[in-house]
Amino acid sequence: MPDFVTSYLGSTLTPGEAGNQFWALVYVFVIFAGVSLAVMSMNWLERKALAHFQIRLGPMRTGPHGLLQPIADAIKLLLKEDIIPAGADRFVFWVAPLIGLLAAFTVYTVIPFGPSQAVSDMNIGILFMLGVSSLGVLGVVVAGWASNSNYPLIGALRSSAQMVSYEVAMGLAVVSAILMTSLNETGTGTLSMIGIVRAQQEQGVWFIFKFFPLGLIAFIVFAIAMVAETNRAPFDMAEAESELTAGYHTEYSGLRWSLFMLAEYAAMISVSSIAVTLWLGGWMRPFSRLLRGSAWDLIFSLFPAVTFMGLAAVAFVGVVRMPRRSDFKVQKIGLAVFGWLLGFIALMLLIIAIAGRSNGAAIPSTVNQSIGYIYWFLLKVAVFMYLFIWYRATWPRYRFDQLMRVGWKVLLPISLTVLVATAIVGILLS
Amino acid sequence: MPQNYVPIFLFLAVIGTMIPATLLIARLVRTQRPTREKLLPYECGIDPHDNARGRYTVRYYVVAILFVIFDVETIFLFPWAVKFKALGVFGLIEMLVFLGVLIVGYAWVWKRGALEWV
Numbered sequence: 001m002p003d004f005v006t007s008y009l010g011s012t013l014t015p016g017e018a019g020n021q022f023w024a025l026v027y028v029f030v031i032f033a034g035v036s037l038a039v040m041s042m043n044w045l046e047r048k049a050l051a052h053f054q055i056r057l058g059p060m061r062t063g064p065h066g067l068l069q070p071i072a073d074a075i076k077l078l079l080k081e082d083i084i085p086a087g088a089d090r091f092v093f094w095v096a097p098l099i100g101l102l103a104a105f106t107v108y109t110v111i112p113f114g115p116s117q118a119v120s121d122m123n124i125g126i127l128f129m130l131g132v133s134s135l136g137v138l139g140v141v142v143a144g145w146a147s148n149s150n151y152p153l154i155g156a157l158r159s160s161a162q163m164v165s166y167e168v169a170m171g172l173a174v175v176s177a178i179l180m181t182s183l184n185e186t187g188t189g190t191l192s193m194i195g196i197v198r199a200q201q202e203q204g205v206w207f208i209f210k211f212f213p214l215g216l217i218a219f220i221v222f223a224i225a226m227v228a229e230t231n232r233a234p235f236d237m238a239e240a241e242s243e244l245t246a247g248y249h250t251e252y253s254g255l256r257w258s259l260f261m262l263a264e265y266a267a268m269i270s271v272s273s274i275a276v277t278l279w280l281g282g283w284m285r286p287f288s289r290l291l292r293g294s295a296w297d298l299i300f301s302l303f304p305a306v307t308f309m310g311l312a313a314v315a316f317v318g319v320v321r322m323p324r325r326s327d328f329k330v331q332k333i334g335l336a337v338f339g340w341l342l343g344f345i346a347l348m349l350l351i352i353a354i355a356g357r358s359n360g361a362a363i364p365s366t367v368n369q370s371i372g373y374i375y376w377f378l379l380k381v382a383v384f385m386y387l388f389i390w391y392r393a394t395w396p397r398y399r400f401d402q403l404m405r406v407g408w409k410v411l412l413p414i415s416l417t418v419l420v421a422t423a424i425v426g427i428l429l430s
Numbered sequence: 431m432p433q434n435y436v437p438i439f440l441f442l443a444v445i446g447t448m449i450p451a452t453l454l455i456a457r458l459v460r461t462q463r464p465t466r467e468k469l470l471p472y473e474c475g476i477d478p479h480d481n482a483r484g485r486y487t488v489r490y491y492v493v494a495i496l497f498v499i500f501d502v503e504t505i506f507l508f509p510w511a512v513k514f515k516a517l518g519v520f521g522l523i524e525m526l527v528f529l530g531v532l533i534v535g536y537a538w539v540w541k542r543g544a545l546e547w548v
Binding site: 028 | 435437445449455474478489493504505525533
C-alpha cells in the first residue's frame with residue numbers, strides 16, 4: 001500500500017491535524033454516507049414513532065413494518081417532475097438547497113466522534129460550527145425569495161427571524177460552557193471541540209452537572225434554542241402547514257425538496273452533536289470516574305453488542321408476532337433477514353469486545369476503544385433525535401409572537417444571567 | 431495550523447459534486463412535462479394576480495438589527511471565556527461593564543416595545 005495510506009494508521013491525531021488528506025477524504029465520505037443513512041432511518045423512525053404516539057400503525061406495506069419506506073420514498077422523489085415556477089429566479093432557486101446542504105454538512109468537519117475520530121480538530125471548532133450552521137438561514141431566505149410566491153416568502157422571513165433570534169440565546173449558552181473549560185491549572189480554555197470534551201474528562205464532570213444548576217440551565221436554554229434553530233416542532237413556524245402550506249419550500253418538488261429535508265435532518269444531528277459535546281461529555285461513557293477498573297471497562301465495552309442484540313431480538317419478536325398466513329411469508333423472511341443482519345453486527349461487536357479486552361493485542365484493543373467512543377457519542381445523539389420526534393408529537397405549535405417573546409424575553413435574559421452567574425461562581429471557587 | 435482547515439474544502443468539494451451529480455441523474459430519469467398550470471406559484475388554486483416580492487412588515491428589520499448587535503456581543507465574549515480564569519477578577523469586572531452597557535440597551539429596547547410582535 002502507498003505510504004500516505006499506511007502512515008496514518010495507529011495515529012492518535014485526527015486526519016486533518018496529521019495533514020493526511022487521503023484519510024480526511026475517507027472520513028468525509030464515511031460521514032456523508034453515515035448521515036444520509038441516518039436521515040433515511042430517521043425518516044422511517046419519525047413516521048413510525050409519530051404513528052404510534054397517535055395510536056396508528058404508520059407505514060406497514062412497503063417491507064416488513066414499513067422498513068423499505070425510505071427507499072420507496074427516495075425512488076419516488078427521484079422520478080418526480082421537477083417544477084420551477086414561471087416567475088422564479090431560476091439560478092437562485094437552483095442554488096438555495098445547495099447552500100442549505102453545504103451549511104448543514106460542512107459543520108461535520110469538526111464533530112468529534114472520538115478523541116481522534118473526527119475529520120479535523122480546529123482550534124476554533126465551536127465558533128466554526130456556530131458560524132457555518134447559521135449560514136443555513138441564508139439557504140432558507142434565498143429559497144423563499146427565489147420562489148416568487150407568497151407562502152414561501154412569508155415562511156422564509158418568519159423562519160429567518162426565528163433562527164436569528166434563537167441564535168443569540170444559543171451563543172450565550174455556548175459561551176458559558178466555554179467559560180467552564182478554562183477552569184484548570186493553566187487558566188486557559190479552548191474552543192476546539194475535542195478540547196472541550198478533554199476538559200470535561202480532566203475536570204471529571206460533564207458540564208451539565210458543573211456548578212449545579214448553572215450548567216443544567218445553560219444546557220436547557222441550548223436544548224430549546226436548538227429546536228428553534230432547526231425549525232422543528234413546536235417551533236416549526238416556518239412550515240406551519242395549516243397557514244403557510246409548507247413554508248419556504250412550498251414551490252420545491254421532487255429531489256430538490258428532498259435536499260431541504262436532508263439539510264434539515266443533517267442540521268438536527270449536528271446541533272445535537274454540539275449539545276452532546278459541550279454538556280454531555282461527548283464520547284465519554286457514563287460514570288467514567290465512579291465505576292472504574294477493568295471489570296467495569298469490560299461491562300461498558302459490551303454495550304454496543306448488547307444494543308444490537310436487543311434490536312435483533314425486537315426484529316425476531318416481530319417475526320414471531322406476524323400472522324401465520326401464507327401471504328405474510330415474504331414479509332416474515334424479510335424481517336428475519338434484517339434480524340439476522342443486526343445479530344451478525346452484534347456478534348462482530350462482541351468478538352471485538354472480547355478480543356480487545358486484553359491489552360496485549362494492540363489492534364483489537366484500539367478498534368474496541370474507538371467503537372466504544374463512537375457508540376457512546378452516537379447513543380447520546382440518538383437520544384436527542386428521539387426527543388425531536390417526541391416534542392413534535394407532544395407539544396402544539398407556538399404562535400409567532402409567542403415564539404419571538406420566548407426567544408427575546410425569556411431565553412436571552414436567562415442565558416445572560418447564567419453566564420454572569422457562572423463567571424462569578426467560577427471566580428469565587430478558584 | 432493551516433492543515434486543520436483543508437478538510438473543510440474537501441467537505442465542500444464532496445458535497446458540491448455529489449449533490450449536482452444526483453440532480454443530474456434525476457434529470458435523466460424523471461419525466462418533465464411542464465404546463466402553464468403547473469408552473470403557476472401555489473396559492474391554493476387561485477391565480478396569483480401580483481408579484482409576490484412586495485412589501486413586508488418592518489419588524490423583520492428590527493429583529494435583524496437586534497440580532498446583529500447581540501451576536502457581535504456574543505462573539506466578543508468568546509475570547510474572554512477562553513482566557514476566563516487567566517484574566518481573573520479584572521477580566522470579570524471588565525466584562526460586566528461591557529455587558530452592563532448592553533443590558534441597559536436591552537432594557538431600553540424592551541421598554542420601547544421593539545421586542546413586542548403585535
